[in-house]
Amino acid sequence: MPGMIVLYALATIAVAQTVFHVFKSYLRRRKMHPGPTGVPVLGNVLQVPTSMPWYRFSEWKEQYGDVFSLDLAGQPVVILNTYKAAADLFDRRSTIYSDRPRLIMASEILTGGIFMIFAKYGEVWRKMRRASHEAFNLRASEKYQPDQCKEAALNVLDLINEPDLWVDHLKQTTASSILSAVYAWPRIGSKDMPIIHRIHAHTARISGAVVPGAFLVEIFPWMKRFPTWMAKWKRDGLEWHEQETQMFEKLNAAVAEDMATGKSDHCFVRELVETEQRHGLSKKESAWLAGIMFSAGAETTLGTLLNFVLAMTLYPEVMRKAQGELDTVVGRERPPKFEDKDNLPYIRAIIRETMRWRPVSPLAVPRCTTEDDWYDGYFIPKGTNVIPNVWAMNRDPKIFPDFDEFRPERFLDVTETFDDVPPNTHGLGHATFGFGRRICVGMSFASQVLFIQMAMLLWAFNFEKPLDSHGKPITPSKAECIDAGVVVLPAAFKTNLVPRRADVRSVIQRELENMA
Numbered sequence: 001m002p003g004m005i006v007l008y009a010l011a012t013i014a015v016a017q018t019v020f021h022v023f024k025s026y027l028r029r030r031k032m033h034p035g036p037t038g039v040p041v042l043g044n045v046l047q048v049p050t051s052m053p054w055y056r057f058s059e060w061k062e063q064y065g066d067v068f069s070l071d072l073a074g075q076p077v078v079i080l081n082t083y084k085a086a087a088d089l090f091d092r093r094s095t096i097y098s099d100r101p102r103l104i105m106a107s108e109i110l111t112g113g114i115f116m117i118f119a120k121y122g123e124v125w126r127k128m129r130r131a132s133h134e135a136f137n138l139r140a141s142e143k144y145q146p147d148q149c150k151e152a153a154l155n156v157l158d159l160i161n162e163p164d165l166w167v168d169h170l171k172q173t174t175a176s177s178i179l180s181a182v183y184a185w186p187r188i189g190s191k192d193m194p195i196i197h198r199i200h201a202h203t204a205r206i207s208g209a210v211v212p213g214a215f216l217v218e219i220f221p222w223m224k225r226f227p228t229w230m231a232k233w234k235r236d237g238l239e240w241h242e243q244e245t246q247m248f249e250k251l252n253a254a255v256a257e258d259m260a261t262g263k264s265d266h267c268f269v270r271e272l273v274e275t276e277q278r279h280g281l282s283k284k285e286s287a288w289l290a291g292i293m294f295s296a297g298a299e300t301t302l303g304t305l306l307n308f309v310l311a312m313t314l315y316p317e318v319m320r321k322a323q324g325e326l327d328t329v330v331g332r333e334r335p336p337k338f339e340d341k342d343n344l345p346y347i348r349a350i351i352r353e354t355m356r357w358r359p360v361s362p363l364a365v366p367r368c369t370t371e372d373d374w375y376d377g378y379f380i381p382k383g384t385n386v387i388p389n390v391w392a393m394n395r396d397p398k399i400f401p402d403f404d405e406f407r408p409e410r411f412l413d414v415t416e417t418f419d420d421v422p423p424n425t426h427g428l429g430h431a432t433f434g435f436g437r438r439i440c441v442g443m444s445f446a447s448q449v450l451f452i453q454m455a456m457l458l459w460a461f462n463f464e465k466p467l468d469s470h471g472k473p474i475t476p477s478k479a480e481c482i483d484a485g486v487v488v489l490p491a492a493f494k495t496n497l498v499p500r501r502a503d504v505r506s507v508i509q510r511e512l513e514n515m516a
C-alpha cells in the first residue's frame with residue numbers, strides 16, 4: 001500500500017511537471033530558430049530517428065536553414081549546420097557553449113560524473129583537460145612517434161601474413177598505439193585480448209546508454225531519485241561503475257608498481273602519477289582519465305582507418321597518385337617516417353579528405369548552454385542542447401561542391417602544395433575533431449597515428465577490389481555504415497591487400513632491426 005501511494009504521488013508530480021514544461025517550451029520555441037513543427041508534449045521526438053539522425057538533420061537544413069531548433073519533449077535543441085555557426089558559438093562564445101548536456105545514465109550513474117567526454121564544464125573537467133592536454137598536445141605527442149612508427153611497421157608484417165584479417169589487425173594496431181601511450185604496455189597480442197574485449201565492452205555500454213530512448217530517466221529526470229531497491233537499472237549501473245573503477249585503478253596501480261621498481265617506461269599514467277599533486281586529481285579520477293583515452297581514441301581512430309581503406313579501394317587513381325608521391329619522396333629502400341611528413345602534401349591531404357568525407361562522429365558530442373544567448377536574431381535559452389551537425393558541415397555544397405567524392409586535391413593549391421582551407425576549421429579542413437575548448441584533446445596524437453599508418457599502408461600495399469565468381473570486381477558500398485552509438489563505422493566490406501613488391505617484408509624487417 002505505501003508503495004502505491006508513492007507511485008501515485010510520483011505520477012501526479014510527473015503530470016504537473018509535464019503540463020508546465022509543455023507551456024514553457026511553447027512560449028520559448030516562438031523566439032527560437034525556426035524548425036519542424038512537432039506534436040504537443042513530445043514535440044519533435046517522433047520525427048528524429050534514433051539511428052543516423054544526421055541524415056534527417058541535413059534534410060531539415062535545406063528546409064529551415066543553417067541553424068534550426070527542435071523541441072524534444074520540452075528539451076530545447078539547436079542544430080548547427082555550418083562551420084561558421086559552430087565557430088561563432090563554440091569557438092567565439094566558448095564561455096557559454098562548453099558544457100555538456102545532462103546524461104543521467106551514461107555520465108552520472110555509469111561513470112560517476114568523471115568520464116571526461118561527458119563531464120560537466122566544471123572543476124573536475126578542467127583538471128582532467130589540463131592533465132591530458134599536457135600529455136597529448138602537439139609538442140608532447142611527438143614523444144610517441146617512435147612507438148607509433150614501430151607499431152605501423154609491425155602492422156604491415158601482420159597484414160602480409162594474414163591479409164584476410166585486415167580489420168582485426170587494424171583494430172589491434174590502433175588499440176596497441178593507445179595502450180602503449182597510456183599504460184606503457186608492450187605490443188598487445190592474444191594474451192591481452194580479454195582485457196581489450198573488456199575495455200571495448202566498457203565503451204559499448206556507455207555508448208548504448210547515450211542512445212535516445214535507452215533509459216526513461218533521461219526523459220523523466222526525477223526517476224533518478226528512485227531508491228536502488230526499486231530501480232534495477234540504477235542498481236546495475238552503480239555496481240558496474242564500481243567494477244569499472246576497480247579495473248581502471250588496477251591498471252594505474254600496475255604502472256605505479258613498475259615506477260617503484262624502476263621498470264616503467266614513459267607513459268601517460270606515469271605522468272599522471274608524477275603530477276598528481278599539481279593537477280589535484282584523486283586516484284579514482286586519474287584512473288578514469290587514463291581509461292577514457294582508450295574509449296575515446298580506439299574506435300575513432302580505427303573507424304577513420306577503415307574509411308581510408310574504403311576510399312583507397314573505391315578510388316584507385318587516388319591510391320596510385322599517393323604511391324607515386326611516396327615513391328618519389330621516400331623511395332623503396334625504406335618505409336616512410338615522420339620526418340617525411342612535410343614533403344608528402346598529398347598524403348596529408350588524404351588524411352584531411354578521409355576525415356571530411358566520412359566523419360566517424362557525424363554529430364561530434366553535443367554541448368549545453370550555461371546562459372541565455374541570442375544568435376542571428378533568435379533566442380537560445382540557457383540549458384539548450386546544441387548539436388553540431390558535422391556531417392552537413394563537411395558536405396556543405398557551397399564549400400565542397402562535389403562533397404560526396406573522395407578528392408584530396410581539394411586540399412592542395414594550384415601548385416599542388418598544401419592549402420589551409422576552408423575558414424572556421426582551425427586550419428584542419430573539416431570539423432571532425434570538434435570545436436573550441438572541448439575540441440578533441442587527443443587530436444595531435446590521433447593525427448600522428450593516421451599519418452604513419454596511412455603512409456606505411458600505401459607504401460606497402462595496393463588495395464584491390466576482390467572478384468566475384470564471374471571475375472567481375474566487387475565494389476564496396478560507399479554509403480552503408482553502422483551507427484555504433486558514439487562512433488559510426490563503415491559497413492563490413494572486402495578489399496584485397498596486395499604487397500606492392502616482393503621485398504616489402506625484408507625492407508620492413510630491416511627497418512625494425514634499425515629501430516630496436
Ligand code: HEM
Pocket residue numbers: 116117118129132136178292293294296297298300301304360361364365366432433434435436437438439440441442443445446
Ligand atoms: C580520428 C580519431 C579521433 C576523432 C575523430 C575524435 C573526435 C573527437 C570529437 C568529435 C570530440 C568531441 C569534441 C567536441 O565536443 O567539440 C572528441 C573529444 C575527445 N577526444 Fe577525441 N577523437 C579522436 C581520437 C582521440 C584520441 C586518440 C584520444 C586520446 C588519446 C581522444 C581523446 C578525446 C577526449 C579525452 C575527448 C573529450 C574532450 C573534452 O570533452 O574536453 N580522441 N574527440
